[in-house]
Amino acid sequence: MAAATLAVVAGLALGGCSGDGEGPGGGSGGGSGEQAVETTAELGKVRGGLDDAQAQQVLAEVTEVVDGWIDGGYAGDYPRSGFDEAFAAFTEDARELALGQPAVMSNAEVAGQVERSEVTQRSVTVDVLGVQGRPAGATAHVAVTVELAGGVERTDQVSGRLLLTPGKDGWRVFGFDVSRGEEGA
DSSP states (O other): OHHHHHHHHHHHHHTTOOOOSOOOOOSSOOTTSSOSSOOEEEEEEEESSOOHHHHHHHHHHHHHHHHHHHHHHTOSSSSOOOOGGGGTTBOHHHHHHHHTOTTTSSSTTTTTTEEEEEEEEEEEEEEEEEETTEEEEEEEEEEEEEEEEESSOEEEEEEEEEEEEEETTEEEEEEEEEEEEETTO
């Protein structure tokens, strides 16, 4: 399945699905400015003639984008209403789709009822596709645990894939397949 995912990434990346010209906006800034737990990041499959240094650089850059989404979407100070920063490294179309899924792609749906949201686990495995020795696409397989407290008391699991393409302003998320559910449900 990872090979098929990489093929889709390559096809979209090479087919002109690049960013919308806006800045990357990755990073690990959340509303509180600190990550409660560090991201466990590892390389998955690497295809297309990339050397170890290139693959490690892609891993670091893609992890930064993923951290920006996690911190902006799930961590930070509550109650709050703004979640735009979570999608700063998303293309315009992907951002629009993500904002249309507030119960999955962020805590936007429950933000007014939550007094605390803590990310207690975050991991990413990055598959990288190279074309002619250059990074052409990546798939970030993510797993996040979010503990909510206040008017909403529960622990959620967020997992899935973010599909990324490199651009002049850094890696951009152009697609995703993410689900969210209550732990133990």
